[in-house]
Amino acid sequence: MLAKRIIPCLDVKDGRVVKGTNFEGLRDMADPVEMARFYNDSGADELVFYDITASVEGRGLFTDILRRVASEIFIPLTVGGGIRTLDDFDRVLKCGADKVSVNSGAIADPSIIGAAARKYGDQCVVLSMDVKRVDGQFRLFAKGGREDTGIDAMEWAVRGVGDGAGEIVLNSIDTDGVKNGFDLEMLDALAQRVSVPIVASGGAGSMEHFARLFTHPGIDAGLAASIFHTKQVDIKDLKRYLRAQGVETRL
Amino acid sequence: MIAIVDYGVGNLFSLSSSLKALGLETEITRDADKLRAADRVILPGVGAFGDARAKLDATGLVPVIQAEAARKPLLGICLGMQLLFDRSFEYGEHPGLGLVPGQVVDLRGALADKTLKVPHMGWNSLRIVKDDPLFRYVRDGEYVYYVHSFYAVDCLPSTLATSRYGSVDVTGVVRSGNVWGTQFHPEKSGDTGLRLLRAFAEL
Numbered sequence: 366m367l368a369k370r371i372i373p374c375l376d377v378k379d380g381r382v383v384k385g386t387n388f389e390g391l392r393d394m395a396d397p398v399e400m401a402r403f404y405n406d407s408g409a410d411e412l413v414f415y416d417i418t419a420s421v422e423g424r425g426l427f428t429d430i431l432r433r434v435a436s437e438i439f440i441p442l443t444v445g446g447g448i449r450t451l452d453d454f455d456r457v458l459k460c461g462a463d464k465v466s467v468n469s470g471a472i473a474d475p476s477i478i479g480a481a482a483r484k485y486g487d488q489c490v491v492l493s494m495d496v497k498r499v500d501g502q503f504r505l506f507a508k509g510g511r512e513d514t515g516i517d518a519m520e521w522a523v524r525g526v527g528d529g530a531g532e533i534v535l536n537s538i539d540t541d542g543v544k545n546g547f548d549l550e551m552l553d554a555l556a557q558r559v560s561v562p563i564v565a566s567g568g569a570g571s572m573e574h575f576a577r578l579f580t581h582p583g584i585d586a587g588l589a590a591s592i593f594h595t596k597q598v599d600i601k602d603l604k605r606y607l608r609a610q611g612v613e614t615r616l
Numbered sequence: 617m618i619a620i621v622d623y624g625v626g627n628l629f630s631l632s633s634s635l636k637a638l639g640l641e642t643e644i645t646r647d648a649d650k651l652r653a654a655d656r657v658i659l660p661g662v663g664a665f666g667d668a669r670a671k672l673d674a675t676g677l678v679p680v681i682q683a684e685a686a687r688k689p690l691l692g693i694c695l696g697m698q699l700l701f702d703r704s705f706e707y708g709e710h711p712g713l714g715l716v717p718g719q720v721v722d723l724r725g726a727l728a729d730k731t732l733k734v735p736h737m738g739w740n741s742l743r744i745v746k747d748d749p750l751f752r753y754v755r756d757g758e759y760v761y762y763v764h765s766f767y768a769v770d771c772l773p774s775t776l777a778t779s780r781y782g783s784v785d786v787t788g789v790v791r792s793g794n795v796w797g798t799q800f801h802p803e804k805s806g807d808t809g810l811r812l813l814r815a816f817a818e819l
Binding site: 366463 | 663733735737738739763804810
């Protein structure tokens with residue numbers, strides 16, 4: 366059977382990896398190529414790179430880094446951040462990305478999902494969503510979690526999958542940065558609505574949180590940043606622990 | 617030199633990078649003479665079978681690939697592996713290259729558990745059913761990376777390894793004479809994939 370995937374996420378700004386807490390207060394952490402090497406050696410199943418640069422120079426720096434990573438790391442690479450057009454898909458795929466994640470770009474222009482799926486295949490298109498509870502509803506947020514779109518997140522996911530998104534990354538703003546565990550209620554709600562792979566994001570604080578996550582059906586992967594970056598949790602140890610708990614992992 | 621057939625299907629960056637990382641000389645080409653001069657040929661591919669077959673036909677390389685397959689090791693990867701078979705039933709019926717006996721069918725239709733997700737995407741363990749020089753550096757049970765919705769059937773005599781997905785033994789590696797195929801992506805299967813590519817280069 367398929368192994369559950371453990372995915373470290375690298376937010377890259379001006380050529381460096383940064384990680385925010387509750388999306389604010391970014392602090393510099395390390396060199397992305399070094400970190401990619403480290404994670405590959407420690408058994409990461411996939412790497413996610415988010416380009417959180419706004420400037421043109423920063424964007425060029427990002428694609429250079431991506432190319433360097435893809436030249437020496439041979440596991441699936443997902444790239445997101447600033448993806449708005451098919452040209453953006455093209456730019457990162459040419460640098461070695463396997464999957465491209467759209468978030469605000471799809472909110473601004475939902476047709477990007479279908480257009481990209483037709484051109485590159487469903488498996489290439491990842492719909493990433495930042496979601497927060499508002500008035501008893503799971504609400505879709507834009508712009509890195511700062512803006513309430515008023516859209517029902519579950520409806521948005523169903524629509525995105527219908528248009529051709531082959532995977533969903535669900536980031537719960539409510540649990541992000543709190544390290545109190547993944548948002549299992551929100552993830553369950555999503556798993557009941559879509560049949561594509563779901564990557565859980567936001568809230569990982571310990572190995573037990575991953576074990577609990579994978580007891581929930583329909584969740585394929587767990588994504589985290591700071592607990593891996595700070596080496597609070599080692600991926601190899603985590604995967605051994607999960608296997609001992611009866612979760613299939615790639616060791 | 618390992619020639620990677622360039623017919624406008626999929627991203628060849630990782631494949632050529634992985635061969636380079638192994639110190640192997642490689643060239644992405646659609647030149648028939650280069651395929652003839654190469655020691656080995658890799659037929660890559662992602663996307664839909666019919667579209668890929670049409671693009672491959674448009675290069676005029678089909679007879680060259682069929683002829684070279686009798687002379688040197690050829691490796692088909694993912695859709696490139698599916699193209700090796702007699703035919704595929706992905707959105708209609710399409711002829712394959714006829715280099716490995718068998719056909720390609722819908723995985724979803726074969727799965728008893730309809731809640732299982734298709735595409736079969738992610739890391740699955742490889743069960744080696746027939747030893748082969750291609751597995752010189754790979755052990756039974758190692759994980760490899762798959763992304764596909766169709767899979768090869770009626771190819772048991774050629775099957776070297778499978779991966780279990782629900783009720784189905786997904787055909788993972790096949791061989792017929794000089795022709796090998798992997799349904800998974802060795803160029804995305806970490807160290808395991810690199811070791812498999814190294815063995816291919818030594819065949």
